[in-house]
Amino acid sequence: MIRMALAAALGLLCSAGAVAQPASPPAGGVFPLHTIAEGVWVEKLVGDPEVPDAEFVIRIHHDPGYFVLPHTHPRTENITVLSGEWALGMGARLDRSSLVAMPQGALGVVPPKMAHFGYAKVETILEVHGIGPFVNLPVDPAFELSAQGILAKPSLLKPGVPTTAKPDCFKLKMGQQIQGPMGAGTVTGAFCSPSNMFTEYWIEKVDGKRYWATLDELRPAS
DSSP: OOOOOOOOTTHHHHHTTOEEOOSSOTTOOOOOOOOOOTTOOEEEEESOTTSTTOEEEEEEEEOTTEEEEEEEOSSOEEEEEEESOEEEEESSSOOGGGOEEEOTTOEEEEOTTOOEEEEESSSEEEEEEEESOOOOEESSOOEEEETTEEEEOSSTTSOOEEOSOOOTTOOSOTTOEEEETTEEEEEEEEEEEGGGTEEEEEEEETTSOEEEEEGGGOEEOO
């Protein structure tokens, strides 16, 4: 199974910023859908998404159960579901009832500076194209739980940074053994948005597969 593995051995901090370089020359060619390297969330295909006014194409890999927190982009974002099942919602608050399902092959278009969020029901690969710079700016302060402690997330697709903030949103600890909707495993990271009163945990199972779940879906392993 193709795995995001954003939010693997490097931990949430490193994997969230890991980027695979183009598999073919930028002059052209075929970019097959393939298994991505361990620890990589974003795969560059054409161009560089951080270069202003330049065209880019990337693929983003999500593990099942992952919610993308509300965020904006400075330019239009074009999202195509290559595999799996995604959902897109518009607005500055994480309102699950407003998510619109995007099955394989569906296209979602997000205008510049439009607040939006997403959800990967199953393991999902998205292809995103547009004009750079492509940055994911959280609408409200977002944080991650990592091996380095609690970090701030000024960009959802880049590593967290040190912070003096002490958000009271991580009830589980790194390495804690839990039982969840997709099986037993270990907490390997988490994201939270205090403004949305939302926290999701990244769980690694014994077989190495990973998924995301909220606190109400998890319980201590017996």
